[in-house]
Each structure stands twice: as structure tokens, then as C-alpha cells.
Amino acid sequence: MAKKRPQTKTGKVTGTDVNYPAVGAREPCPCGSGRRYKACHGRAAAHAVTALVQRPFEGLPGECDWVALRELVPAATVELNLRGGLPEGVPSVTLATVLPMAWPALRRDDGAVLLGLQNDTASGDISRDLADVLKRALEATPGSPVAAAGHPTAGGVSVSADGPRLQDLLDPAGPFVPVVHDGFEFWLEDAENSTPEVAASLERANEAAVPTTRLSGVEAAYWCETPDKNHLRWVMPHPEEKLLDALARLHAAGTSSLGEGTRLVGSFRAHGLVVPVWDLPSPVRAGDVEKPAEAFAERLAEALSSDAPLTSDERRARGGLTNRQVTLS
Structure with a gap:
């Protein structure tokens, strides 16, 4: 997750006198029952x-x-x-x-x-x-x-x-x-x-x-900045098994990175889609991965078009990627 979702117990819309209690699951119910x-x-x-x-x-x-x-x-x-x-x-x-x-x-x-x-x-x-x-x-x-x-x-x-x-x-x-x-x-x-x-x-x-930036050259790819390293998280629409095979082909061929010092580290599922994640060195900003991401999209499209069985190296690469996969929703 990129952030903590802000919460507070009470609030008021600017310019009105309407109060709305927003509570967490473990807080007392606003109805006054005394229960969570x-x-x-x-x-x-x-x-x-x-x-x-x-x-x-x-x-x-x-x-x-x-x-x-x-x-x-x-x-x-x-x-x-x-x-x-x-x-x-x-x-x-x-x-x-x-x-x-x-x-x-x-x-x-x-x-x-x-x-x-x-x-x-x-x-x-x-x-x-x-x-x-x-x-x-x-x-x-x-x-x-x-x-x-x-x-x-x-x-x-x-x-x-x-x-x-x-x-x-x-x-x-x-x-x-x-x-x-x-x-x-x-x-x-x-x-x-x-x-x-x-x-x-x-x-x-x-x-x-x-801090987060949406890349302009590809769809639904978001760069973000964290204290130790930066990341690119890219939500993709392709069927999961087909996408993981394609990523494995590129990973085994050494063409899954987005440039020097970057690394495809795995993926997660969210709302039925797969989100590959790359680690980026801290100096790498959003603009630095625009063209590499576009080039990767072309390589991925070619890999997605292949129906050939995975090689042993590709199967190992796929296993490594899926072992690091988690589901958010």
C-alpha cells in the first residue's frame, strides 16, 4: 500500500453544520450501544x-x-x-x-x-x-x-x-x-x-x-519514491497465467529490467489483475523510466504472443516470480 488512509472520529463539511462520525471497525459504534x-x-x-x-x-x-x-x-x-x-x-x-x-x-x-x-x-x-x-x-x-x-x-x-x-x-x-x-x-x-x-x-x-507519478507513455504504471529505494508498480490487464509466462520469458532472457540498477522483483494481485513491481535505485526518477517502460512494453507484447512451452530456465524464473506474489484483494 502506498499510504495510510486518513481517519478521524468526527468532522464537519466546510460551510455547513452537518457532523459525520467516521469510525474504525474497533471503535465504539456511533449509535451509542457501547459495542464496537x-x-x-x-x-x-x-x-x-x-x-x-x-x-x-x-x-x-x-x-x-x-x-x-x-x-x-x-x-x-x-x-x-x-x-x-x-x-x-x-x-x-x-x-x-x-x-x-x-x-x-x-x-x-x-x-x-x-x-x-x-x-x-x-x-x-x-x-x-x-x-x-x-x-x-x-x-x-x-x-x-x-x-x-x-x-x-x-x-x-x-x-x-x-x-x-x-x-x-x-x-x-x-x-x-x-x-x-x-x-x-x-x-x-x-x-x-x-x-x-x-x-x-x-x-x-x-x-x-x-510521492507518486503516473508515467505518460504507458498505461497504469506508477513511479513512487520511498526512503531506501524507488519503485515502479504497473497494473496490467493481461490474463494472469499468460502474463506470468511472458514475464518469466523476459526474466530468463535478462530483459525484464528497466535499465541499469533496476530489477523486476515480483508482483501482486489486486482486484483480479496482476501488478508487476520493479525496484529502482533512489536516483532514478519517473522521467528516467519513461522510455525504458515503453521499450519493455514492446518486449512484453512479443513475449505475450508466444505459445511455445517454457524452457527450464523460464520455468525457474516463473517460479521465482510467483513465489514472491501476494494478493491484496
């Missing part, structure tokens, strides 16, 4: 839908970037396009990695909607949960946060298994172009008049964010 949230109203939310959807973003424009923004990128926004256009009084709908006080969504004073992506969800289908929040945000009073389904503030409602998914609400032909930010200042409509709670949440979020 996960054992009270959180229990109903957790069991609203039990079937886990392995690829919740499949079929959406930019599926790989949806996965990256959900799991890898600290601060980013994307303008969303709705089927049939925006409702009257809603000038824009923006997807954000994280919102202040971990709000699932909020409706700004001007009617614009912000939808948070990295919140915990109530069911096994992230797409359906986000669609539920989005629908309620579109109908919310301007200047209001939107509670998660099953939360006491949301009236205890749960996500219907027959409810729409993002694939039903978003324009399938609409572009999906993430904008990565250095921090979370995009939260604020009016920085000078923000509440102390929002200002404190912003400060904590900025401190926890890992």
Missing part, C-alpha cells in the same frame, strides 16, 4: 452482500487505473462521465482517492459531487458499493457529506444485491484520465475558511502520502 462498530452496525454492513467480485472494475474505462487508484496512489482525482449526462444542479462528478475524514462522498456547496475510492466497503462488490454512494451523493443536499451504507448516519440502509453498479451509472465511452496530486489540497474549496478538523485531516494525509 464491527460488532454493531458494522456487522450488518459487512454481511450485506457476501459474494466477492474478483474484478469489480472490469468493463469500466481505465480498469487498470481504477485498481491503481484504489490500492497504490495516495492523492489523485478523475473527472467521471455519467450515462445520460450530469443531473441538473450537479456541475461535476469527481472520483478522489481519499476524502477528508474518510467520507465515502460529499456534495459541495456548489452541487459538485466528490466520490471517495479508498474507503472500506459494505459488501463483496466494490463497484456496487460505490454506485450506491454515488447515487445518494447525487441526491444529497449541497454542503453535505454522504455516509457509507449500513452506517447509523445513513439510516442503517444496506446495499441491495440488485442495485446498480458503476458500470451501469458511468458512460462506457467516457475518458478516464487520472490526475496525480502532490497532496490533498484538492479537498478544499476555500482553504482560508476550512475548519480545524479538515485542516488537521489534510495535514495528516499529506504527511502520510508517498
